Amino acid sequence: MKTLVNSKLNYPVDFKEMMQRFLLKSKMIRHLSQSIALKNIIAQEAMNTYFQPIYDVKSNTTFGFEALNRPMALKLFQSADIFYEFVGQTDKVFLFECFCRNLSLVRYHKKWLNYNRKKDFTLFINIHPNVLLDKNYHSGETRALLEKLNISPEQVVFELTERSAVGDFEEFARVLSHYRSQGYRIAVDDVGSGYNSLKTLIYLKPEFIKLDRSLIQNIDQHKTQQQLLTVILNYAIESGTKVIAEGIETKSEYEFIQSVGVHYAQGYAIGHPHEDLIEGKKPLL
Numbered sequence: 090m091k092t093l094v095n096s097k098l099n100y101p102v103d104f105k106e107m108m109q110r111f112l113l114k115s116k117m118i119r120h121l122s123q124s125i126a127l128k129n130i131i132a133q134e135a136m137n138t139y140f141q142p143i144y145d146v147k148s149n150t151t152f153g154f155e156a157l158n159r160p161m162a163l164k165l166f167q168s169a170d171i172f173y174e175f176v177g178q179t180d181k182v183f184l185f186e187c188f189c190r191n192l193s194l195v196r197y198h199k200k201w202l203n204y205n206r207k208k209d210f211t212l213f214i215n216i217h218p219n220v221l222l223d224k225n226y227h228s229g230e231t232r233a234l235l236e237k238l239n240i241s242p243e244q245v246v247f248e249l250t251e252r253s254a255v256g257d258f259e260e261f262a263r264v265l266s267h268y269r270s271q272g273y274r275i276a277v278d279d280v281g282s283g284y285n286s287l288k289t290l291i292y293l294k295p296e297f298i299k300l301d302r303s304l305i306q307n308i309d310q311h312k313t314q315q316q317l318l319t320v321i322l323n324y325a326i327e328s329g330t331k332v333i334a335e336g337i338e339t340k341s342e343y344e345f346i347q348s349v350g351v352h353y354a355q356g357y358a359i360g361h362p363h364e365d366l367i368e369g370k371k372p373l374l
């Protein structure tokens with residue numbers, strides 16, 4: 090550590106310490122401004138909700154939509170990923186999750202009322218596993234909202250964004266069975282990305298497995314990805330689980346997953362996330 094003496098003020102200046110204090114201070118200020126921004130986002134409902142179609146490969150129809158919430162302005166956060174990472178580190182994570190879930194349901198219902206074909210879709214909602222585990226989380230609130238909107242729990246799938254590891258699998262499986270008894274279904278997200286182990290699938294027995302885009306990208310050309318898909322698909326078929334391939338961006342990726350028997354497809358080639366309910370289409374290019 091290099092300590093210098095400032096000749097004018099005549100005291101030792103430790104530059105490293107000074108820099109550390111400065112960085113800590115700016116980090117604290119940044120955190121504080123981000124916390125205020127988050128509070129305002131919730132108070133003003135400053136989030137956009139988009140719906141991306143999930144397409145039934147066999148029947149060539151839209152099976153459902155995944156609701157995606159993004160902050161309207163990302164000035165302080167640079168990207169939606171940084172924003173969600175920040176939320177995860179705050180004590181507002183449960184409050185925010187609840188806010189997003191309600192927002193997704195209310196907005197979906199509004200869009201559905203305006204939708205001329207009045208077809209029933211399944212709505213996929215992202216949820217942090219810890220929220221379901223939290224004893225203070227009142228699942229009754231979601232149920233009351235669903236009743237008010239005339240949406241049955243059978244139409245709702247909770248997508249578990251399992252990027253932070255599930256600790257106690259048995260406890261988690263018990264909590265999930267409580268939700269299932271109310272009619273909700275469960276999807277495990279990001280499968281094949283390295284975040285989820287097969288253990289997660291075996292214990293949680295989801296009704297849906299969502300294959301990560303990193304596994305799907307150019308799958309028609311890569312043997313290793315195809316082998317991993319086969320393992321997951323065989324497990325899914327044996328256990329009565331439906332498989333959704335995320336990140337379908339080309340006709341060849343679509344044709345490949347269709348040829349091996351993947352049930353559903355999602356991705357830009359099927360349909361972009363949109364504020365309205367726009368059904369998916371089979372990719373032509």
Ligand SMILES: [Ca+2]
Nearest residue numbers: 155215248278
């Ligand atoms: Ca998701």
